[in-house]
Every structure is written in structure tokens, then in C-alpha cells.
Amino acid sequence: MRNLTLILLLAAAPLTATTEFRQPLPSVFAIVDVSVVTEPGRQLNNATVVIRDGLIESVGVERVPPADAQVIRFERADGQPPLTIYPGLIESFLPVDFEIDEDAEIPAGRHSLIHPERTIDAEDWPADAIEQYRSAGFTTALLAPRGGLLAGQSTLANLGDGGLKANRLAGGLAQHASLHGRDVFGGYPQSLMGSIALLRQTLADARWQSSAQSAWQRNPSQPRPDWMEGLQALAPVRTGDQPLVVESQDALDSLRIFSLIDRDTNLVIVGSGREYQRLDRIAERGAPHILPLNFPDAPDVEEAEGNANGNRDVALEELRHWHQAPENPARLIDAGVQVLLTSHGQPSPGDVFAEIATAVERGLDAEQALAALTTGPAEWLGIADRAGRIAPGYMANLLLVEGDLLVESPAISEVWVDGRRYQKAALEPPEIDPAGTWDLNINAGSMGQIEGTLKVSGPPTGMQGSLTIMGAEAPLSEARVSGTQLQVKINAANFGASGTISINFDIDGERGRGTGSGPFGNFSLRGERTSNVPDEENRP
Amino acid sequence: MSVSDWKTTMQGLHSTNALVAVCVTAVLVSSGLVFSQDSDWQPDIQSWEVTPPEQPGAVLIRNATIWTATEAGILEQADLLVEDGEIEAIGRGLDSPRGAVIIDAEGRHVTPGIIDAHSHAAIVGGVNEATTISTAHVRIEDVIDADSINIYRQLAGGVTTINLLHGSANAIGGQMQVIKLRWGQDPDGLIFSEAPAGIKFALGENPKQSNWNNDTPRYPQTRPGVAQIIREKFQAAEDYQRQKDGAPGGRAARDAVPMRVDYELEAIAEILNAERFIHSHAYRADEMVMLIELADQFGVTIGTFQHVLEGYKLARRMAEHGAGGSTFIDWWNFKYEATDAIGFNPALMHQAGVVTGLHSDNPELARRMNLEAAKAVRYGNVPEHDALKMVTAYPAQQLGVDDHVGSLAEGMHADLVIWNGHPLSVYSRVDQTWVDGRKYFDREADLAARQQLEAERQELIALALSAGEGDDSDEGVSEDSPSSRLLGYSRWELDHDEFCTAHVHTQAYGLNFVKGNRR
Incomplete structure (x- = not known):
């Protein structure tokens, strides 16, 4: 796979240049009208949390957001309680x-x-x-x-x-x-x-x-210890x-x-x-x-009840x-x-x-x-x-959740790390079934085209599969369908790099096109479904 | 009681106890102590759930037949008084101190708690560290399995002290640990603190890997090689001790590079200093002679030979050296080096003056050690009281704990067993087992507890049903589910000492012990 790494690295070279352009990303945020659990046992309502340059600048009730802040306000239905902010876990x-490492030489002793x-x-x-x-x-x-x-x-x-x-x-x-x-x-x-x-x-x-x-340091005139x-x-x-x-x-x-x-x-x-x-x-x-x-x-006591030994089996x-x-x-x-x-x-x-x-x-x-x-x-x-609380001067590590956090299945909608916002993409109901084998044509920039094969199986709500590029097959670490889009992730370690390769693939019938990103840079791809039978062995 | 008396008693027992025998079988069946085909049944009682029994200030056992395992012999209609965990007095018509627990033992027999000098019954995580020829730094003390159900089951067989030995895979094995069966205590609480330190040695086929299907042979591969490696380790330990003794002390030590502690050589040096005793797995006479000669050269007295199937061939030599003999009475022929075994071995060693004990090497056999003693009467007419000593007083001597346990006399630990009949009878069973003056096993209490356990089971099953969580997953099932047909044992308990070849004997029980300690 070194070849692929090389190709993709070279392909990524022009992209690297583009990142030198100034990108004025906002670094000041004010999250308003939220409940805030500042630490265990302490909660503020109608609160505003101001985040500046990765740190929490202030947290308080009904504060006026600073003029330079991007204000984040969540739309709520009538009577719907506000979102709650907790310290990041x-x-x-x-x-x-x-x-x-089998080949590593272990020093004597x-x-x-x-x-x-x-x-x-x-x-x-x-x-x-x-x-x-x-x-x-x-x-x-x-x-x-x-x-x-x-x-x-x-x-x-x-x-x-x-x-x-x-x-x-x-x-x-x-x-x-x-x-x-x-x-x-x-x-x-x-x-x-x-x-x-x-x-x-x-x-x-x-x-x-x-x-x-x-x-021995104190008295070097004696045999030196190993x-x-x-x-x-x-x-x-x-x-x-x-x-x-x-x-x-x-x-x-x-x-x-x-x-x-x-x-x-x-x-x-x-x-x-x-x-x-x-x-x-x-x-x-x-x-x-x-x-x-x-x-x-x-x-499993129910099953045990039914057999000869009764539930003594449990x-x-x-x-x-x-x-x-x-x-x-x-x-x-x-x-x-x-x-x-x-x-x-x-x-x-x-x-x-x-x-x-x-x-x-x-x-x-x-x-x-x-x-x-x-x-x-x-x-x-x-x-x-600097961590574990929502307080001025602390790292802007926090999470937003609908209602309480400590429930069986909390609805965490976004997580902030160092003032950077990670929204959990809401999935739309699946409108396609991507199961099958897809022949991919990956456009790796100036270095041309790479062929690949994507196999996915299972229902759209619980898919699995693999990506094969230049003879190396890697399992998908994640595969899910949102609307007409198939979203997959692959651990880049499978191709000799670190990080994650993500592909978003929009499907229309038997054809699809999409974009991807990974440690080697960004790429685009097109594909065609060649078989609806992803894996012969798995068929009953 | 003479042998002929005993036979008469036996005939009596045959008739009166037939009904009891049926009942015992029924109890065993109902308690699940039977072998069924595919059940993963595990024991209901768990050590951590048990509150260790109270120690009454005084216990008076009355009107018993007391087997003292001392010169006093067997006392009829005698009393035994325990105070604060120790035996205070034995005799007739003893006064009962205020508040004493009184046990009327009319028609019952009292013996010292049984001592098993060769056990692997409560060891977790492997019985052998088989990777190198000497593992003297490895300690059984680190891996005592206080949760092992063997502890409770052996109490039910009258056992109170066991010697947990490392396996016999290497010439110099790990450090052993003598424990008392204080069921419910944690590992530290089981340790028999007065017991001298000991170490496992092994001679013969196991240390030289005769029966190993091993791709990577380990030095040595011959019996002379085993002798050589032990000698070499002794010499290395002598050097180590010399260096230790010569290390500067006081002011001079301040800026001197200290000596590096080597736990392997520390343990071997303790052997040479008579602070740690050798208990060596051995079958053949010739290699036992080898170890005796080697030990003599280094001024070491061997604690015991274990198994010692050819002990009768060199019994006088053993007695002269002072090595005990801890043996099977009728396990033989299970491999080439065990072909010369005879049932008369314990009797012959005993006659020659060897401190002779009978051991189990097997958690099942360990529950019936009284019957092993009975066989010594059958093979060689060992007097009954002496035969009982082979599972009490003599193993106590072998382990160096005879000042505390193994016999019933003033000042000894109150480790004793109340039997419902003659202790050497197959029809007798244990009513109560006491350790340190605490009642750790009581047959009546055990039977009564079964109803409570069933109630607890039903309650929990009802909870599980109402939780509606029952599923088919294997989660929550302990990894220790027995992989053998022998029920109620966790995997490690079956991780038997394959190098003691006991797995061959187990065939007699139709059991399949898990082998492969080397995994």
C-alpha cells in the first residue's frame, strides 16, 4: 500500500497550498437561552455561555452576548424546555x-x-x-x-x-x-x-x-552496576x-x-x-x-425453566x-x-x-x-x-443535550472541544438501499484515477462492508445511510496512514458520486453498482 | 481398638448405616453433586458471601471416642475442652466453663483435622510456571484462590489444612503455601502463618519433559541433567549468600553499590540455610537417592518426597536422612516411572521409621482422605490409629506444623472433626469440622441452608423474569464456566497438575480434567 500512500500524498500537494489562504473562522461564540449545569449540583437557567479562543469567557444568567460573538440560539417549540449544557465528560x-513487536530486540536483562x-x-x-x-x-x-x-x-x-x-x-x-x-x-x-x-x-x-x-555516582571507585x-x-x-x-x-x-x-x-x-x-x-x-x-x-432463566434440569442450569x-x-x-x-x-x-x-x-x-x-x-x-x-466545570477561564469543553444527561439514552446534540463545535449530524430516514458491490473510480487530483471496490451489505439502518483499493481490503468502521447518501468511514491504518478516511456517496439508482477526505487529502469519486449480491458466502 | 474390633464395628456399621448411605446418596443427588451430561452448574455457596464463624470462648465436646493421634491413643467416652481456639484439656468428666458450647458426641468419633500435604486445590491462574527449569521466585502465596469451592468441599471431608504446591514441571518449582481451610476468609486469612516455608522440587519424567509434546525442548532432557541443574542452582545460591554475607554494613554501606536482590536465589539460599524445606515430587528410588546425596553434600535435609512410589526400596535411607514420605496408597502404573508402585508402600516406609503420610494431589480424592488411611490398614496391617496419623499427625510433622495441628492434645489448635461413626469406615461421614475453635462445616447447617439457597434462587429468578431482560447472549456468564463434565469447578480448579500425571487417575472416575497448564 506504500504506492497508494505516495500517490495520495502527491495528489494532496496542491491542496496543501490552498490552506495557506487566510480563513477567518469565528473564534468567539455566545450560546444563549440554555440551561447550564456548571458543575455537579449547580444549574443555571436562561443562561448564556461565552466562548472565546477555546476558553470559556463567561457563564451567567441573561447576559448580553459580546458584540464580536457569533450568537448561537436554538429554535425551540412552544413549551419545549431549553437545551442543557454540561461540562465535557x-x-x-x-x-x-x-x-x-516480535522483531524488536529486547535489551539483555x-x-x-x-x-x-x-x-x-x-x-x-x-x-x-x-x-x-x-x-x-x-x-x-x-x-x-x-x-x-x-x-x-x-x-x-x-x-x-x-x-x-x-x-x-x-x-x-x-x-x-x-x-x-x-x-x-x-x-x-x-x-x-x-x-x-x-x-x-x-x-x-x-x-x-x-x-x-x-x-556509584557518589563513589566511582567501585565496580559499576549494570x-x-x-x-x-x-x-x-x-x-x-x-x-x-x-x-x-x-x-x-x-x-x-x-x-x-x-x-x-x-x-x-x-x-x-x-x-x-x-x-x-x-x-x-x-x-x-x-x-x-x-x-x-x-x-436466561426463561429458557432454563423449560428444560429437564429446570433453572438449576442458571x-x-x-x-x-x-x-x-x-x-x-x-x-x-x-x-x-x-x-x-x-x-x-x-x-x-x-x-x-x-x-x-x-x-x-x-x-x-x-x-x-x-x-x-x-x-x-x-x-x-x-x-x-481548567476542566470538569463550566466556568470562566476553563477550557471550552462542553456538551449540549436535550433534557438531562444522566438518562438511559441522552440526546446529545453537539460537543465542544477547545471551543470547537462538533455537531452530531442528524441522519435523515434512508431513501435508498446501497447494498451491493460498487466499482469506484477515485479522482486523486493531478495523479489521475484510482480504481476501487466498495462492498456493503445489511439493511440501510445497520450496514457493514469493506473498501478495496489496489488489492488491499479494509473493513468499513462505519457505514450508514442518510436520505440518499451513503456515509462510510475507514481506519486509514489499513492503508498505512493514521486517521480516518471518510466518504460521502450520493446514490441515484445504480450510480453514485461523492467526495471524500482522509489523511492524504480530499478526493472525489464516481461509482457504479455491479452486483446486488455483496458477498456470496453470507447468503443463506 | 484392634483391627479385629474394627472389623466387628464395620459389620455393625454395614447394617445400621445402610439407610444412612441411601440418604447420603439422595442428598448428593438433590444437592447437584452428581455428574450430569451438559450442565454448567456452579456451586450455590460462595466464599465472599460467607461470614466466618464466631469463635466461642469455650467448647466442650462430651462422651466422644477421641482419636488423639498422640501417644494417648484412642480414648473412649472422653471429653475435649476448647478455649479461645486451642485445646485446653482432654479427659473424662471435664467441667464445663460458664457459657461453653456443649456438644454431646455420644456414639461419635473425634479426630484431628485431616492434613493434606500435596494439594493444588485452591490455586488460581495456573499450577505450573513451567517455562524455566527453576522458578524458585514464583510464589503460590500470590495466587491462593480463597473463592475455590474445594475449600468447603474438603472441610466436608474433614480436611482442615492443605499444602498448596506448585506443579512438577521443573526441577526447582515455586514456593509452596500451607493454608488452613478457613472458608470465607480472604487469601491472607487462609495462610497458616506458623508453617515453615517450603518449595516444590521435581525429579524424573516431568522436569526432563519426557511426556511433553513440546516444540521447544528445555534443558535438561535427562535425569543426570536434572541432578546437574539442581547442583548448579545450589552453588549459585551459595555464591549469592556469600556475597550477601560479605556486603559492607554500617558506615561503609552508605556509598557502596548495594547487592541486587534476586528472588530466585534468595529462595534457594533459604533452602541451604534450613529456612525453607524441599518437598520433591519423585517416583523412582534411584533419583531419590540422587537428591538425598546431593542434599547431604550441601547440608540440607529434605522435607518430604512427594508420591515416593518406590519409597519402600529406600525407606531406611530416607529415615536416616530424615526425609518424610508423602504418598498415594493405590495410584500406580499410570506411567512408566510409576510401574513399581505397591499398596504396601506406606506400611513399609512407616515400619522403617519414615514419617509417612498419605496425600491427595486431587481435589476429589481430598474429600475422602479418611478412606485413604483405611486402605493403609488393608495394605500392611497398619494399626488403625497409626493409619489415621498418616492423614493427620504425620503430614503435620512433614510440614513442620506438628506443634500446632495434626493431633489432639493440650495447647494444640482446635482443628478437629466430629464423625458420625468410625473415621476409617466408608459409611461414616463428617458431622462437623472445626478450625481454630470455629465451626467451619456443620452438616446440619449445610442441609438447612439448602432451603434458603433455593428460596434465594427463586427470588432472583422471579426478579430476572420481571426484569424481562432474559436474552440468549452469553454475557454475564462467567468465563470460568467449567469446560469439563465435572460440575461446580471453575476452570482454574480443573487446571490440574498435568505433570503429576493425576489426569490418568481421573479416568477412573470417568472425569476429564482440563489439561494444559502450559497454555
Whole structure:
């Protein structure tokens, strides 16, 4: 695919030139006649929020918008309540997975599961995920490396466009770990006790390295200690300056983590959802929890009733967990544990709201839930003076929602990051069925034409498919129909780049034309449907 | 009680307990402790739900037949007084302290809690760290599965202390952990804090990978190689200890590069310092002689040989060295190195002065350890009281905890079992099991709780039905759903020590243990 990259890069060259023209985009906005939840428990009505150059300039009731502001006023039907603005949500744990590089040379004395020195770099920016989080109302996230036993250090970023360059807030926020890494080549370790032993030795080695190096600096007339690359990155964890965030798989896993990590360490647990099972011990340690809301579905007791064993087939254990899991957040908070909520573990970040609604039904205080997604993480992440609230001087990170945010399915209409507005495009009812195979002719500017094939299948409300260009087939990360338009997105990583390729394709019968954009620049395309049978294998 | 007495008793038991036997079967069926074809049934009781039992200030057990597992032998119509978790007195007509819990044990037998010196029953995340020839730095203590239903089931078989061992995949395996079956406690609460440290070793086919279908062979591949690697590790640990001892102290230490801690060599050095004891998987006499000679050269006394099927061939040598023998009584022939096993092995080792115990190596067998002891009477006419010691006092000696458990005497932990009949009878069962003077198993309470559990189930099912959320997805089903026909075990509990070859025995039960600890 390097060829395609090259072609598209060259094709993009003239477009780059055009961006040098001055584009006087407005940078001052006044959102008027809205309700504003400035922070958990505080709401203003008939309020105006003024945003200037990415920051909130003012928020107040019945303010006169500044003269230079673009005024945003929402049309409301008679009696319809105003839209509500909330602080943008903060995701305390957005994992970025790192695969083990089979070809990488591991320095002597180091292990492929130990990477405390790793950071999130520009190339690791999870563009697709960030778009999903943003459309669920998240405007800031802790990007946490994941993989192995010591995965590296997280980066705090806003969730706007423009990659790490435009969004990075801070680096080295926390070190991230798990007890459950196993050597991928079948070597040591292959068991939980082996992984724990490796972690214990590594933490001891880091301690040793620090004291050995400084002793030798003080007195160089002695044999020089070996250097274990990477372990110096654990120094701030050891001094308690950098939190160590460890993912737990169940209640006993949490106790295991407590035993391994000494109390001087600033330990934070990514919870399992089963903390209620060993609540006393977990509360006693007092480590803050980043808590997923991974509540199980109800066990299938109806089917079980019908068969010979009766509903004994449904384990009481399973029934109990189903019943008690939604109380987990409230019980942890009641036990005095500091809880931050995460959408991690949900099929999609937006699914977290339904789970929060369930948890609120089962005792979680709604204000505390909101705090666990705004002011709580802002404080933990050291940005309480600039994020988590709607207040003057804070980053203009906010979301607009019809009615309340913490309901099963909140109608978030737009999200602002750093004063930039991301409207959620409302979909029109489908008027076409694009299912089939489309031969595409992509106009890549001065470099000419590229042939491609787009396959889509399924009903217009739930489509899937793939895009093939120059022999490389990539799955569509998103495919939806709005009116007569097919809108698809593809992860550009499939073609050796980062970011997202978006195509909007207007269909008229068996023909279509459209435009697209991606990391290589913009392009136009035409296409013709050659088959209504997108995928022979999928036919019954 | 002599053997002939016992036989008479047995005949009595045959007739009087026939009805009981039927009832026991019925209870087992109704409680789901039977094997059905395709059920994913899991146990109803969960450790985290259990409130650990209170410790009464005093407990007086009256009129029991007490098997002391000491020189005192078996006492008829005797009383046993427990105060604050320890045995205060044993004798006739003991006074009852104010507020004491009184148990009338007329017609019942009391024995020390059973001790299983070879178990993998409550380990999570793999029993073997099989990747390297020595994993002395790996600790079972880190992976105690306090949620394992085995703990409760073994209490129901009268077991109170088990030795959780690393598997036998490597010559020097991980550090073992002796635990008490304090069901409901968290892993720290299970640890038998007075127990000396120990470590698993292994000789023979497993460490040299004879039966591994492994693309990447690991050194060594021969029995002499196993001997060599153990010697080499001992020497490395000696060097390590020497360096440690020679490290500067006080003022001189301030600017000196400190010694790097190596947890593997730390553990092996502890062996050499008699602070950690070897419990070595072994079948054949020749390689046990090898380890004895090697240990003698380094001034080390081996704790036990585990399995020790050819122990009868070198029993005097073992006794002379001071190594215990922890063995199966009738598991044999399951692989080449187990062909010379005989049922008389425990009796012969015992006669030669070896501290001889019977172990389970299997969570199912562990529930019936009293019957393993009974077999020692059958094979070699071991006196009944001595046979019982093979699952109580002797394993306690082997694990170095005999000052606290394994026998009933003043000052010992109140870890004891009340049986409804002769403890070596197949017709007897456990009425109560006490650990530290707390009643962790009570058959009557168990039976009564089943109604409550059924009520809880019905309540939750009604809730699930009214929630109307029932769907066909597998979400919410624990990943630990048993993949075997053996019911009620999570995956890890079945993750059996394949290198102990117990999987072959399990065929006798028609069970299919999950193999493959190396995954």
C-alpha cells in the first residue's frame, strides 16, 4: 500500500497550498437561552455561555452576548424546555493497546512485558476511538498504554481533531500495569504466579537501580552496576509522585494487587465490577477506583425453566452477580472509596449512560455519578483548574443535550472541544438501499484515477462492508445511510496512514458520486453498482 | 481398638448405616453433586458471601471416642475442652466453663483435622510456571484462590489444612503455601502463618519433559541433567549468600553499590540455610537417592518426597536422612516411572521409621482422605490409629506444623472433626469440622441452608423474569464456566497438575480434567 500512500500524498500537494489562504473562522461564540449545569449540583437557567479562543469567557444568567460573538440560539417549540449544557465528560481510562513487536530486540536483562518507559506518541493517537468518545460527550481522556505487565505512562489529552499535536494536555500522568500479561512466545511467564513474580522482581530491580546508580555516582571507585534500560522510568512511581494504575480482574485480583504494591505507592485500581464481594478489604486499602459499569445481562432463566434440569442450569452465582453488580458503584462510594467512572468495557462509550441510569436506580447518587465523570477525574488528573466545570477561564469543553444527561439514552446534540463545535449530524430516514458491490473510480487530483471496490451489505439502518483499493481490503468502521447518501468511514491504518478516511456517496439508482477526505487529502469519486449480491458466502 | 474390633464395628456399621448411605446418596443427588451430561452448574455457596464463624470462648465436646493421634491413643467416652481456639484439656468428666458450647458426641468419633500435604486445590491462574527449569521466585502465596469451592468441599471431608504446591514441571518449582481451610476468609486469612516455608522440587519424567509434546525442548532432557541443574542452582545460591554475607554494613554501606536482590536465589539460599524445606515430587528410588546425596553434600535435609512410589526400596535411607514420605496408597502404573508402585508402600516406609503420610494431589480424592488411611490398614496391617496419623499427625510433622495441628492434645489448635461413626469406615461421614475453635462445616447447617439457597434462587429468578431482560447472549456468564463434565469447578480448579500425571487417575472416575497448564 506504500504506492497508494505516495500517490495520495502527491495528489494532496496542491491542496496543501490552498490552506495557506487566510480563513477567518469565528473564534468567539455566545450560546444563549440554555440551561447550564456548571458543575455537579449547580444549574443555571436562561443562561448564556461565552466562548472565546477555546476558553470559556463567561457563564451567567441573561447576559448580553459580546458584540464580536457569533450568537448561537436554538429554535425551540412552544413549551419545549431549553437545551442543557454540561461540562465535557472526562474519561479516566482510555486504553491504547500495544502489541508485542516480535522483531524488536529486547535489551539483555529486560523483558518484553516490561515497558515502563513507553509513552503515547503522535502515531498512537486512536483517532477512531476518539471520535466515538467525543460523540458520547467525552472531551478529555487519559490515554493509557496497555499490554504486558508494565505498559507505560499515560498522556492526558482533549478529544478534538488534529491528533496529539493539537490536543495534548500533559504527559507522564500515571504508570499502567496489570498482573495478567503472559509472554506471547510461550516463554516466562505463562502463569499468574509467574507474572506476579516477574513484576515483583522488576519493581525490586527498579529500586535497586536507583540506589545502585546514585551510590556509584557518589563513589566511582567501585565496580559499576549494570544498567537495566527502562526501569528508571519507575522512579516517580516509587517516590509516590506518579500514580500506578493497575487493572483488576476480580475482587481477589484486587487483593493480590494490594499485596504486591506497597502502601507508599500512589495506587489506583481500574475496577472489575466485583468489588462488592470483598468490600471491607478493598475499602480498607483506600485506593481510588476507576470503575467500569460492566453490568451483566439478566441470566436466561426463561429458557432454563423449560428444560429437564429446570433453572438449576442458571448458577446462583450468576444470578447473584447480575443482581448485585449494579449496586457496586454505590456500595464502594458508601464504603468511602474514591470512585471515578469509566466507559471502558462498554461496547461503545455511549453505552455507559444506560449503565449509569441502572446504577442510579440502585443507589448511586446522580450528582456523584456526574462528578465521577467531570470534577472527580479533573481533580485526580490535576486539571481541576481548567476542566470538569463550566466556568470562566476553563477550557471550552462542553456538551449540549436535550433534557438531562444522566438518562438511559441522552440526546446529545453537539460537543465542544477547545471551543470547537462538533455537531452530531442528524441522519435523515434512508431513501435508498446501497447494498451491493460498487466499482469506484477515485479522482486523486493531478495523479489521475484510482480504481476501487466498495462492498456493503445489511439493511440501510445497520450496514457493514469493506473498501478495496489496489488489492488491499479494509473493513468499513462505519457505514450508514442518510436520505440518499451513503456515509462510510475507514481506519486509514489499513492503508498505512493514521486517521480516518471518510466518504460521502450520493446514490441515484445504480450510480453514485461523492467526495471524500482522509489523511492524504480530499478526493472525489464516481461509482457504479455491479452486483446486488455483496458477498456470496453470507447468503443463506 | 484392634483391627479385629474394627472389623466387628464395620459389620455393625454395614447394617445400621445402610439407610444412612441411601440418604447420603439422595442428598448428593438433590444437592447437584452428581455428574450430569451438559450442565454448567456452579456451586450455590460462595466464599465472599460467607461470614466466618464466631469463635466461642469455650467448647466442650462430651462422651466422644477421641482419636488423639498422640501417644494417648484412642480414648473412649472422653471429653475435649476448647478455649479461645486451642485445646485446653482432654479427659473424662471435664467441667464445663460458664457459657461453653456443649456438644454431646455420644456414639461419635473425634479426630484431628485431616492434613493434606500435596494439594493444588485452591490455586488460581495456573499450577505450573513451567517455562524455566527453576522458578524458585514464583510464589503460590500470590495466587491462593480463597473463592475455590474445594475449600468447603474438603472441610466436608474433614480436611482442615492443605499444602498448596506448585506443579512438577521443573526441577526447582515455586514456593509452596500451607493454608488452613478457613472458608470465607480472604487469601491472607487462609495462610497458616506458623508453617515453615517450603518449595516444590521435581525429579524424573516431568522436569526432563519426557511426556511433553513440546516444540521447544528445555534443558535438561535427562535425569543426570536434572541432578546437574539442581547442583548448579545450589552453588549459585551459595555464591549469592556469600556475597550477601560479605556486603559492607554500617558506615561503609552508605556509598557502596548495594547487592541486587534476586528472588530466585534468595529462595534457594533459604533452602541451604534450613529456612525453607524441599518437598520433591519423585517416583523412582534411584533419583531419590540422587537428591538425598546431593542434599547431604550441601547440608540440607529434605522435607518430604512427594508420591515416593518406590519409597519402600529406600525407606531406611530416607529415615536416616530424615526425609518424610508423602504418598498415594493405590495410584500406580499410570506411567512408566510409576510401574513399581505397591499398596504396601506406606506400611513399609512407616515400619522403617519414615514419617509417612498419605496425600491427595486431587481435589476429589481430598474429600475422602479418611478412606485413604483405611486402605493403609488393608495394605500392611497398619494399626488403625497409626493409619489415621498418616492423614493427620504425620503430614503435620512433614510440614513442620506438628506443634500446632495434626493431633489432639493440650495447647494444640482446635482443628478437629466430629464423625458420625468410625473415621476409617466408608459409611461414616463428617458431622462437623472445626478450625481454630470455629465451626467451619456443620452438616446440619449445610442441609438447612439448602432451603434458603433455593428460596434465594427463586427470588432472583422471579426478579430476572420481571426484569424481562432474559436474552440468549452469553454475557454475564462467567468465563470460568467449567469446560469439563465435572460440575461446580471453575476452570482454574480443573487446571490440574498435568505433570503429576493425576489426569490418568481421573479416568477412573470417568472425569476429564482440563489439561494444559502450559497454555
